Amino acid sequence: MTLIVGLDIGTTKVCCLAVRRHADGTLQPVGYGVAPCRGLRQGQVVDMEQTVAAIQQAVHEAQTMGEITITGAIVGATGEHIESMQRRAEITITRPDREVTAEDLERLRLQLQQVHLPPDRELMHTLIRQYILDGQPGIINPLGMSASHLQAEATLITGSITFLQNLRRSVERAGLEVQAMVLEPYASGLAVLSPEEREVGAALIDIGGGTTDVAAFKENGLVFSSAVPIGGNQVTRDVYILFRLANPEEAERLKREYGSALAARVPEEERVSYREMGTQVERRVPRRLFSEVIEERMREILELARDELQRSGLYNELAAGIVLTGGGSSLPCTAELGRQVFDGLPVRIGAPQIGSIQLPSALQHPAFATAVGLTLYGALTQPDPPTAPMPAQLWQRIVQKFKRWFKHSS
Ligand SMILES: Nc1ncnc2c1ncn2[C@@H]1O[C@H](COP(=O)(O)OP(=O)(O)OP(=O)(O)O)[C@@H](O)[C@H]1O
């Protein structure tokens, strides 16, 4: 039995999710904790003490709920500092039997990683999309096959050493070992996109509090990743400032209760009542006007995400469309606004899933896509338990389905 722990350190909250993997390969969520966090801005640690305290609180809650001890975690990272680049590399196989071995794949991986990185950047992932065997493309797993020339195409993900180190240090100061640093939209993609969507081409847009992460998947691999430095908190801030609300917390509450990403969908006669900043004056504004402010910012966020996808050159290849997730996507009518911004492409809101496993109801929300995805990443990359998995188990079948894709892109 192994414990897999995902730690999503976000701009608004830290979420720690612990999942138990049984000897038969089945996964079972055992504990989670969520703590508010103000220690990050746009994915960057700006207050380490607050970040450490929030991590400790979330981990403590998860430990108590699951009656477990957590010593390490798979940690998510995001922000504008993350960059993706495409790489192709080739090796020659000179042995007489020409059989592709694990050592060859490792040699090829090292070759892919031979890029000149500026001294302030580190490599986070080498995500192999496909192998090409003597000119034949589309090979997913060449192990045991025969070839003279083996090529691979990969997406390399890099991040700022300083940003990543500060995140790592925060987790370590909270008393945990960092088992892996994982690109957040990549993890979210594991939790909300179906294998079919990743195969035919889809974009994942995670509207968080401080950042909106963009990732494009195609042919079962991550092909692009980027981040826009605004998210749902900016929407709250607009409402707070423009309507002169008493405090940001009130703005957040009213946004959640009365906000809509499409003002036209709000009944004209409805009103939002609130007390104006610094006064006892009761204000009543049309709910539609309130939502116009929200719509404007939500539209901007989605347009910026669309610009990133256009910049990637992949925008016209997203046949399965766009999946929106993250807490910011839970405003009513966000998918409909998305269809306007994304030129009629299919747009849906994605909540996290672990196959058909029942997630605790509190986690069945777009805001927890990353935390769930981090545990999926762990389940797929950490070695299998010693006993043979039971193929009859539903979860096991799902893991196998993922694995084919994943083995070559982690
Ligand atoms: N029910 C809701 N309706 C509208 N907005 C919501 C709702 N729930 C959460 N949000 C918004 O979602 C945002 C937080 O999303 P999320 O929890 O995914 O962010 P995070 O992971 O902490 O931040 P980031 O990913 O930017 O580091 C906040 O701006 C919040 O206002």
Ligand SMILES: [Mg+2]
């Ligand atoms: Mg997030």
